Amino acid sequence: MKFLILITLTFFNIACALGTQKIELSKKNMSIRPGEVRWIEFPVSSQHSKLLCRGLEVKYVKRGDVGLAFVMESYFSDLSPYQCVVQEKHNKTFEFNFVVIQRDYLAEKLKVDPKRIKLAPEDEKRVMEEQQILNKIYRSSIPDFLFTEAFIQPMKSVVTSVYGTKRVYNKEKKGQHLGIDYRAAIGDEVPAANAGKVVFSGDLFYTGWTVIIDHGVDIFTVYGHLSKTTVQTGEIVKRGDLIGLSGNTGRTSGPHLHWGTKVQGQYIDGFILIEESKKHFKN
Ligand SMILES: [Zn+2]
Known part of the structure; x- marks a missing residue:
């Protein structure tokens, strides 16, 4: 025992x-x-x-x-x-x-339409309504990666403004540029930076004609100032698929593509997202 x-x-x-x-x-x-x-x-x-x-x-x-x-x-x-x-x-x-680790960002000055700096009451109302629509979109990401490859840049042209640049608009309004600007003419083809689901395709006050893609797990890419969008909300796109044509709509100082990348509710540097995604996904 x-x-x-x-x-x-x-x-x-x-x-x-x-x-x-x-x-x-x-x-x-x-x-x-x-x-x-x-x-x-x-x-x-x-x-x-x-x-x-x-x-x-x-x-x-x-x-x-x-x-x-x-x-x-x-x-x-x-x-x-x-x-x-x-x-x-x-x-x-x-x-x-x-x-x-601290990262120092550059500064630049820009001249834009004064109506998009000091907003008229009806524009202010519009911006607030758009913000509510966008907040809802950013809260409803699909809970799995919708891509199997690394992210790519949406354009191969010159970058005219990098992520994080501190900006002064019309010598009065300060802000940060939390996206990447590519040189583009009106009508240049804009492809998707990765596979995902189109969750917005429409006209917004600041970014003009805009496409937003949900890549899953709170990762979104935003394509702004387009002259035309060529996809509908709800469409599934592959990496490199045409989603719109570049333009000069919204708050701009000339035609270009604004590319935003949002992860877990914050705009982050798209170049870093591309590099980090290569650590696991094929290029
Ligand atoms: Zn921009």
């Missing part, structure tokens, strides 16, 4: 030891700059595992026992370090320690 108890206890100890080993915390150090994204991969054992960054849940995709996600840092980051943790029930199983 004593012998049996001893054996049972020994088994119990081994099981506990194995249990402890299984939930051992793995760590990885990462760095990021304001307005950027980072690709991360981590082990997950169940559908209920959560990814939490700064304590907030971030959507990820589970492929087998691996979790895949982009982590984003806001342009307006306060540069404080933080953790992204993988939480399995009550256990932390993986920890990414992020340091945030």
Whole structure:
């Protein structure tokens, strides 16, 4: 009887030891700059595992026992370090320690139509209504990657304004340019930067004729100032499919394409999204 108890206890100890080993915390150090994204991969054992960054849940995709996600840092980051943790029930199983490195952005001056700086009351009403429509769109992303390839630039022409440029409009209004501008004539073809679902195709006050594509898991791309859109809301597009023609609509200082990339509710640098997406998806 004593012998049996001893054996049972020994088994119990081994099981506990194995249990402890299984939930051992793995760590990885990462760095990021304001307005950027980072690709991360981590082990997950169940559908209920959560990814939490700064304590907030971030959507990820589970492929087998691996979790895949982009982590984003806001342009307006306060540069404080933080953790992204993988939480399995009550256990932390993986920890990414992020340091945030300052990034200096350029400044530029622009001249635009004064009506799009000091808004008339009816324009103000229009902007607010459009914002509500856009907020709803950005809250309803499809919970899986709709693409299997890396992101590409929507145009091969010269970049006339990079992401993050600090702007002064008409010597009075300050802002930030949270997208990338490409040189384009009126009527140049604009292809989709990746596969996804068209969730908006219409005319907006600031970005004029605009197409927005949902690529899944809170990743969106925006194509602005178009002369014409060639896709309808609800359409599924492949990478490189024609979505519209470039133009000079909305708040502009001349014809060009404005390309915005939004991840988890923040506009980030599209060039970094392209580079980070290549770490997992074929080019
Ligand atoms: Zn722009």
